[in-house]
Amino acid sequence: MLAGEEASIEIVQRWLQRRSSDEIETGSSSGSPGARAGRRSSLALTPEDEPLVDVANRSPPPSHIPAALFYAPPEPLELLCVFPERASRVCAAACNAAARAGGESRAVRGPREALDAFRRDADARIPHVVVIDARQPQLMDPTLLARAIRGMKNTQHVILVAVVKKSAYLKDDFAVIPYLEAGFNRVMVETLGATAWCAEMLQARAAAATTRAHVGAVAALTAATDRCRDLVAVTDDQQRILLTNKSWCRVVGWRPEEAPRPLTEAVSGEALRLAASGVRDWEAPVLIRRRAAPDPVLLPCRGSSVTLNKNTSHVVFVCEPSNAMDCERARGSLHSIRRGSLDVRSVASDGLRRTSLAKLQGLPLEAPITKVISLLSAATDGAPPSTIACIDRAVDMLRTSELYSPQMREDPKMRAEDPIATDLIGALLSREQVNSNIFYMQGATNVLSSRRSSNDSTVVRSQANRTNMKHKTTGQLREVLDTALSWEFEIFRLEDLTRGRPLTHLGLTLMGGRFDVCSTLECDERTLLHWLTVIETNYHAVNTYHNSTHAADVLQAVAFFMEKERLKMLLEPLEAAAALISAAAHDIDHPGTSSAFLCNSRHSLAILYNDVSVLESHHAALTFKLTLNDDRVNIFKNLDRDTYKSVRHNVIDMILATEMTKHFEHLAKFVNVFYAKSNGSKEDNMNTDEPLSLDTTALTSPENVVLIKRMMIKCADVSNASRPQKFAFEWARRIAEEYFLQTDEEKAKELPVVMPMFDRATCSIPRSQIGFIDYIIIDMMEAWAAFIDMPELVNHARNNHQRWRELDEAGVTTIADVKRAQRQNAIQSAPNSTSQPTAEE
Numbered sequence: 001m002l003a004g005e006e007a008s009i010e011i012v013q014r015w016l017q018r019r020s021s022d023e024i025e026t027g028s029s030s031g032s033p034g035a036r037a038g039r040r041s042s043l044a045l046t047p048e049d050e051p052l053v054d055v056a057n058r059s060p061p062p063s064h065i066p067a068a069l070f071y072a073p074p075e076p077l078e079l080l081c082v083f084p085e086r087a088s089r090v091c092a093a094a095c096n097a098a099a100r101a102g103g104e105s106r107a108v109r110g111p112r113e114a115l116d117a118f119r120r121d122a123d124a125r126i127p128h129v130v131v132i133d134a135r136q137p138q139l140m141d142p143t144l145l146a147r148a149i150r151g152m153k154n155t156q157h158v159i160l161v162a163v164v165k166k167s168a169y170l171k172d173d174f175a176v177i178p179y180l181e182a183g184f185n186r187v188m189v190e191t192l193g194a195t196a197w198c199a200e201m202l203q204a205r206a207a208a209a210t211t212r213a214h215v216g217a218v219a220a221l222t223a224a225t226d227r228c229r230d231l232v233a234v235t236d237d238q239q240r241i242l243l244t245n246k247s248w249c250r251v252v253g254w255r256p257e258e259a260p261r262p263l264t265e266a267v268s269g270e271a272l273r274l275a276a277s278g279v280r281d282w283e284a285p286v287l288i289r290r291r292a293a294p295d296p297v298l299l300p301c302r303g304s305s306v307t308l309n310k311n312t313s314h315v316v317f318v319c320e321p322s323n324a325m326d327c328e329r330a331r332g333s334l335h336s337i338r339r340g341s342l343d344v345r346s347v348a349s350d351g352l353r354r355t356s357l358a359k360l361q362g363l364p365l366e367a368p369i370t371k372v373i374s375l376l377s378a379a380t381d382g383a384p385p386s387t388i389a390c391i392d393r394a395v396d397m398l399r400t401s402e403l404y405s406p407q408m409r410e411d412p413k414m415r416a417e418d419p420i421a422t423d424l425i426g427a428l429l430s431r432e433q434v435n436s437n438i439f440y441m442q443g444a445t446n447v448l449s450s451r452r453s454s455n456d457s458t459v460v461r462s463q464a465n466r467t468n469m470k471h472k473t474t475g476q477l478r479e480v481l482d483t484a485l486s487w488e489f490e491i492f493r494l495e496d497l498t499r500g501r502p503l504t505h506l507g508l509t510l511m512g513g514r515f516d517v518c519s520t521l522e523c524d525e526r527t528l529l530h531w532l533t534v535i536e537t538n539y540h541a542v543n544t545y546h547n548s549t550h551a552a553d554v555l556q557a558v559a560f561f562m563e564k565e566r567l568k569m570l571l572e573p574l575e576a577a578a579a580l581i582s583a584a585a586h587d588i589d590h591p592g593t594s595s596a597f598l599c600n601s602r603h604s605l606a607i608l609y610n611d612v613s614v615l616e617s618h619h620a621a622l623t624f625k626l627t628l629n630d631d632r633v634n635i636f637k638n639l640d641r642d643t644y645k646s647v648r649h650n651v652i653d654m655i656l657a658t659e660m661t662k663h664f665e666h667l668a669k670f671v672n673v674f675y676a677k678s679n680g681s682k683e684d685n686m687n688t689d690e691p692l693s694l695d696t697t698a699l700t701s702p703e704n705v706v707l708i709k710r711m712m713i714k715c716a717d718v719s720n721a722s723r724p725q726k727f728a729f730e731w732a733r734r735i736a737e738e739y740f741l742q743t744d745e746e747k748a749k750e751l752p753v754v755m756p757m758f759d760r761a762t763c764s765i766p767r768s769q770i771g772f773i774d775y776i777i778i779d780m781m782e783a784w785a786a787f788i789d790m791p792e793l794v795n796h797a798r799n800n801h802q803r804w805r806e807l808d809e810a811g812v813t814t815i816a817d818v819k820r821a822q823r824q825n826a827i828q829s830a831p832n833s834t835s836q837p838t839a840e841e
């Protein structure tokens with residue numbers, strides 16, 4: 001090395017070292033933004049003195065971009081020299097300078113070895129700087145090599161330096177452009193000077209580090225956008241898309257590798273105008289067209305323009321996904337569910353919402369449904385658009401709260417073929433109050449009072465006082481009550497023998513006797529008697545179906561079910577007591593018309609309960625009101641606070657479970673929890689012909705026992721269709737009569753007719769029963785019968801179904817026809833008997 005060169009290197013080194021140590025001693029800042037940059041010199045020779053991050057920060061990013069983002073791990077300089085001549089002194093000078101700068105260097109002679117350095121399996125590290133001899137194009141074409149290097153992966157941040165002859169460089173026609181076009185970053189005049197090469201190495205290292213830091217920062221931000229749920233698109237100032245994140249591609253249906261395209265291909269709306277106007281930050285809805293979905297979606301969008309030297313360089317669009325799409329795979333928390341339901345109208349309040357949702361996210365709340373949604377969403381990864389569209393639809397459905405509530409499809413075929421069943425099932429299951437035009441009569445009267453018999457409007461205490469405390473019964477009544485735990489229990493005989501007070505007598509027998517509810521509740525038998533009397537009195541004797549005989553029937557069914565081994569083992573005495581109380585009181589004060597009728601007639605109960613579960617809410621509330629109102633009636637008065645709370649909770653839950661609009665919800669939950677298909681899956685257990693097998697592990701969980709109790713009272717409530725034929729027929733006649741009365745009243749009061757087919761002049765009772773058994777009874781009774789091991793439930797239902805079919809084919813339609821058939825049945829089944837099965841006869 002020449003003495004002059006050595007001297008100049010030393011000068012640079014000393015100058016650098018002094019600056020560096022000064023700053024370390026004083027802790028003074030170099031003026032660069034960011035904490036890391038602040039303690040370092042602006043120039044240093046060795047990598048130890050000058051971590052590359054500082055070099056990168058030498059050109060500070062705009063103030064709104066955090067400098068720390070431009071972090072790149074420090075690395076010693078890696079130099080590759082490509083010089084065709086083996087003993088090039090210029091090449092040696094460059095390598096020398098790199099070594100003095102604390103770096104490493106390699107020299108190769110031709111393009112092939114040069115390109116090898118960038119291969120994936122290359123032994124050595126990828127060079128940061130490549131110096132290419134451009135002085136003898138006849139030996140090696142430098143631009144060709146530069147293009148080849150740039151054509152390889154991960155070379156965009158490599159600094160390419162072309163070394164040209166001084167004579168060529170100084171010529172007037174020397175052009176740097178072809179070098180830049182070929183991918184070179186710099187052109188350098190040949191030199192052996194150590195200072196020049198040292199300066200070149202430092203500049204190259206700084207440039208390489210800056211590039212690497214920028215590439216790293218961009219890669220980090222791209223990864224961040226890909227991980228976020230919002231739909232992100234970045235365009236240039238002409239609204240040509242430069243980047244879209246994964247959520248965008250998935251929702252819009254674009255493939256990430258697709259060529260850039262105008263934003264307007266997928267997006268329209270106010271947002272585009274604002275973006276084009278150069279406003280820095282804006283919020284506006286955008287309409288997004290999706291490849292896999294016919295309808296565009298309207299989403300709230302926030303945007304920002306990025307300016308460089310006062311010119312817009314990029315525009316960022318961030319759209320918030322809505323219900324109609326799913327971008328929350330990775331989250332699955334309450335937060336994501338709620339966020340997913342935002343709509344455009346919520347944009348204004350979104351700041352507030354985000355804050356409170358952030359708090360929610362901190363809570364350990366996660367519903368199974370959220371996990372299911374997350375799993376489904378994850379399944380869309382890489383799926384074809386049609387699959388994504390299906391999953392999106394499924395996720396939308398899962399997000400509703402009415403998962404188990406079937407929506408009655410308007411099926412013209414079914415209506416045409418089976419209008420009565422359509423009417424009945426629609427009225428039982430639908431939460432809509434009307435299926436025809438709504439027109440109200442002014443000042444609709446209170447149905448509770450209008451159809452109530454004279455003696456059942458208030459609590460009748462005198463009767464209780466007259467009752468024999470020991471509940472001694474004799475003769476026929478005793479005989480009937482002795483069979484209180486038989487499925488053939490003569491409920492209508494009991495009704496006759498007790499003169500319309502079957503509930504009190506049966507209640508005393510079952511609750512006071514067999515199940516010893518008085519011991520469980522620590523109340524005396526007199527209180528139970530009073531309670532039963534009050535409850536029975538508050539049933540409407542004028543109702544043909546929803547009277548205290550129906551309550552007694554449901555009580556008898558619940559007691560019968562609780563005698564089955566499975567339930568005996570499962571239910572605690574308090575739960576059994578609560579079940580019997582619920583059964584006895586579950587339809588108390590039933591007006592003989594449906595909740596829909598009460599809503600349509602603007603009844604005070606519908607107003608009180610906001611048209612939601614009107615009757616069931618009333619039955620539960622009145623049960624407690626009557627019980628707690630009077631100490632002589634209060635069967636709960638000796639319970640401690642917690643026990644009372646638990647019994648109350650049980651009773652309310654069971655009474656509310658009798659609401660038919662939730663029929664499929666309760667049934668599906670029960671089946672899904674307790675039954676596995678023979679292949680082990682619990683999915684879709686209804687509507688399958690595969691045998692049901694009980695999952696006994698599910699029995700241990702208290703939440704699952706709740707499902708059993710609900711199912712028990714539900715089955716008891718409609719068990720009339722699963723009773724022996726003579727009972728089933730009588731109940732069918734009674735409920736039909738009650739439906740007809742409601743229709744009569746609706747017509748008289750010009751109210752919407754909830755079940756128009758239930759008109760006494762035209763209705764076919766057999767058909768209504770066939771529909772009821774087909775749609776409501778069979779699935780439920782099969783599940784329950786298997787659970788409690790009571791096959792006769794299904795057998796009776798099937799027999800009844802068969803008999804109704806025969807009657808239908810024989811042209812039986814009206815109540816009078818059914819009565820005749822009942823008489824016929826009775827004669828056939830007991831030719832010597834003179835007694836008739838119907839209560840009226």
Ligand SMILES: Nc1ncnc2c1ncn2[C@@H]1O[C@@H]2COP(=O)(O)O[C@H]2[C@H]1O
Nearest residue numbers: 658660717718720721731732735769772
């Ligand atoms: N045999 C039957 N035929 C038709 N509908 C019935 C029958 N038994 C019960 N229901 C209906 O099922 C409903 C169950 O809840 P409710 O007792 O409130 O009202 C009942 C009737 O509306």
